Amino acid sequence: MNYNIALSSFVYILIFIFPGVLFRKFYYIGPFTKQFNNGNLFERFIITLFLSVISLMTSGGIILFLRDVLNIPFLPSISYTTVFNVLNDLQDNKLPDPKIFTKTYKDFTILLMLLFSLSGILGAFSYMLVTTFKLDLYLNVFKFNDKWHYHVKGKNSNRIKEEKYLYTEVNVLTQDGNSEKTMYSGYLNDYTVDENNSIKSVILEEAHRYSYNDLNNSNQDRERPIRGSLMYIACESVMNINFTHIFLPKVKKTFKEKLIIFLKVIFALLYASTFILFWMDNVIYHFDQIWKKAIFIIFSILIEMIFYNALKDLLNNSKNKIQRSIIYFQCIVLCAGLVVFALDLLDFWWILAIEFLITLAFVQLITYLANKKAS
Structure with a gap:
């Protein structure tokens, strides 16, 4: 029981x-x-x-x-x-x-x-x-329960809706036990919070130190670069922190860029749909063995990826004709091999060997013709 x-x-x-x-x-x-x-x-x-x-x-x-x-x-x-x-x-x-x-x-x-x-x-x-x-x-x-994420990344600023956030400059004023004040500045790399969602530390890149000394009854700050990639500052000795958010005007996406994003979404759904076929019975023609299903789906996704790259290459007006020709030829050869495999006309290893030899011969031929034309 x-x-x-x-x-x-x-x-x-x-x-x-x-x-x-x-x-x-x-x-x-x-x-x-x-x-x-x-x-x-x-x-x-x-x-x-x-x-x-x-x-x-x-x-x-x-x-x-x-x-x-x-x-x-x-x-x-x-x-x-x-x-x-x-x-x-x-x-x-x-x-x-x-x-x-x-x-x-x-x-x-x-x-x-x-x-x-x-x-x-x-x-x-x-x-x-x-x-x-x-x-x-x-x-x-x-809204996420991390108020510092919105403070240090400028998420609470109205500029974030119209401009692109780049980075944050930080000034940290500290004071040790001897009452000597020191300010550190640099670019924000990261920060940590404790279990109460209070900031625990800040991590700076390209940090500099400024010490304030009383010289002739006047305060003078001396900038001293700090060697090292990152500087960790615990907030126990921090008096205050100043964040300066650097923004850049947003560049509107062109129709071509939006179309490429749309293609990414469509092909992502296509990849997922193809992968689901592996779990379905009596859908893929005569494939009663798991390894045949797996090969069919891998080839199908490979063809979809090549086709996506070909469309993206076409939209970007790529001038590399050799690369474009190879991509189109790979897509044709893989489609033909997939049909032969689906109809069970040849064993998989024969199909793979023939496709490899045909693709290799085509690449050598088109490279030879391109070099001959260039000379």
């Missing part, structure tokens, strides 16, 4: 807690990593549970869309009844029926992998959405 209780608890944690943990882990990245542990335990538990439910609903929506809209038999052994029976058995301290477990364990494993992967993707995508569109600057609900 104790074994069953432990098993049921483990399953519930995997389904209702771990996806939310992954969501939060991939959301609090970059300068906000420490926020992962912010808040009391009960608050973090509720938020984690809520995010797990969002990941579960999203995963369920994707599965229903693939089944009902696209008519793709994705995870055919998984249904509401199957999941309910398994959870009900665990709730009653019973192990699942061996027949059901043998039939569904593979699909359940794939389902958990999809759920965990989607949780991380949703967290990273949410972070990218908030930071890219600066939602944390306009809506307090999206």
